[in-house]
Amino acid sequence: MKLYTYYRSQASFRVRIALNLKGISREDSFLHLEKGDQFAAEYRAINPQMVVPTLIDGDVKLFQSLAILEYLEERYPDPPLLPSDPVARAWVRGLPLINAADSHPLIVPRVRHYLTDVLKVSDEQRLAWIQHGSALASRL
16 A cells, blocks of 8 residues: 655545554655645656545555545444444544645645735735634634
8 A cells, every 4th residue: 555645734644544543554655745746747647636645555546535534444444433323423524524624725735825826815814814714613
């Protein structure tokens, strides 16, 4: 198993944590998103979306952390990541969605660069936007 990852990626963290909890060994291939490693032709051939994480499990190639987590849970059910109680399972599923839907878009490099380079948002405006989004996400 091979995982393409970035040390500061929240999405990659989710997958690395799940793999560790399940005791699944893998080879990590670290990309540096700030340096643009994800745009290299070799990685684009692996993941045309040019984001991390990407998980290779034999002939299976997966992308997007939440889909990878579901795959890991179904393919490698022991130990389970999700509790058996349906309500508890729903809460556990909701936590990564807060991160993926509410927090993650505020910090990913492609969004930051678009805000700064294309829209010419100042650092102060970008920080205010991040703080606004973070405050909304933390109300749970």
